[in-house]
């Protein structure tokens with residue numbers, strides 16, 4: 415087998431669509447020889463021109479030397495049949511997402527390429543085992559899942575099917591690095607790593623809406639402002655398209671035999687049924703005018719006066735500082751009329767906090783100070799709460815210069831729920847041995863732009879706190895969706911990092 419890190423290897427690419435072109439381009443810029451084939455001769459020709467055009471633009475932008483671009487172009491060969499791959503050291507298949515078409519290609523390739531040539535599929539959703547089934551040498555077949563647009567997305571998932579040998583994965587990792595990509599390894603599992611790990615963020619947001627806790631725009635604002643995500647879950651789903659993310663969610667849920675952690679909601683499907691597919695159809699969770707989402711109110715705006723006094727149920731430095739700055743008196747005992755403020759009913763809802771402490775629920779206002787509170791604070795009250803307490807607390811917090819989002823009672827507000835679920839799913843992926851802790855974190859940061867990997871997030875929040883949140887969320891809802899992963903439980907109980915291997 416050639417050493418992809420250094421040798422003048424020949425890479426075959428089957429399919430010259432969006433992905434095949436990108437894969438060919440990064441192989442060329444990585445110094446490899448590329449043979450590109452597409453069934454459609456016109457598409458093949460066009461792909462050759464488009465790749466050359468993109469290399470020229472890299473030169474114009476000063477990102478590539480002119481002679482290097484000329485050299486890269488000279489290393490591209492357009493083949494007019496699969497027999498053009500006879501001398502390939504590895505072939506990456508990126509044709510239409512159809513298992514029968516892919517299997518036929520792998521079958522033909524097996525008869526054409528040398529015994530050491532590696533065969534990889536860029537499939538997004540077909541199990542590699544299904545493509546490799548019946549192959550003469552399944553050990554050399556793996557998934558090599560690139561992300562769109564390939565030249566801009568550094569991540570590549572190397573998918574290890576049942577029969578894939580460690581040597582195949584090692585060689586593909588070297589090949590990915592030669593292409594300037596960052597490889598992560600994952601077992602052949604529904605959704606591979608990024609699509610599987612990404613389910614928590616969107617499905618928990620959908621459950622929050624389903625419970626009537628908050629509107630999509632409010633959830634998006636909280637996840638951007640308090641947790642540093644570049645996009646909220648609903649704008650993300652509208653961007654990728656409901657026709658993509660609903661079926662992906664359904665396939666993964668089914669693939670894990672209906673694990674409730676991966677479950678979506680009827681709202682999600684109904685958008686698909688209604689043809690509200692997101693930005694591309696002008697409507698999804700939001701409606702769009704000229705590509706811009708229609709404004710939705712996310713902040714609580716109030717003319718109320720801030721309270722003169724509050725009862726602070728917990729010792730929370732942030733709320734204490736905010737009260738002192740606003741010259742609000744913090745009462746040592748309930749005076750029977752002032753708002754009762756509590757922070758962090760961690761994983762609990764305001765109802766549970768009132769029940770546990772025995773305070774007057776109608777004046778209780780819970781504030782989430784768990785994450786970044788510099789731009790936005792989330793408040794919630796139990797059912798039957800008195801509107802005045804909420805309004806006056808909101809007036810106080812707004813006057814301190816932050817936006818306030820008021821939601822219905824919820825175990826763990828918005829951010830705790832979504833973050834705990836993102837972390838828990840990362841832990842479960844590690845528990846099942848689907849990928850290493852480091853690769854889980856890398857994949858979610860590079861593939862989905864998460865500010866932190868799921869396991870890094872658990873460590874940042876504290877494994878014990880995340881475990882506690884989930885236990886309470888499970889207890890309050892009675893929903894096994896929230897059951898903590900054993901990976902998390904063990905590390906929480908032993909005081910270990912979430913990244914501690916078994």
Ligand SMILES: NC(=O)c1ccc[n+]([C@@H]2O[C@H](COP(=O)([O-])OP(=O)(O)OC[C@H]3O[C@@H](n4cnc5c(N)ncnc54)[C@H](O)[C@@H]3O)[C@@H](O)[C@H]2O)c1
Pocket residue numbers: 428429430431432433434451452453454457508509510511512515519536537538539559560561562
């Ligand atoms: N587009 C994405 O965002 C994305 C991301 C990751 C993975 N993928 C996967 O990559 C693969 C390709 O996706 P795409 O978006 O590039 O599709 P595409 O439709 O842009 O291109 C597919 C190409 O394959 C060619 N083709 C079809 N049958 C062929 C055959 N038998 N032999 C040779 N060529 C054939 C078609 O002519 C077409 O040019 C799919 O498996 C897809 O799931 C896509």
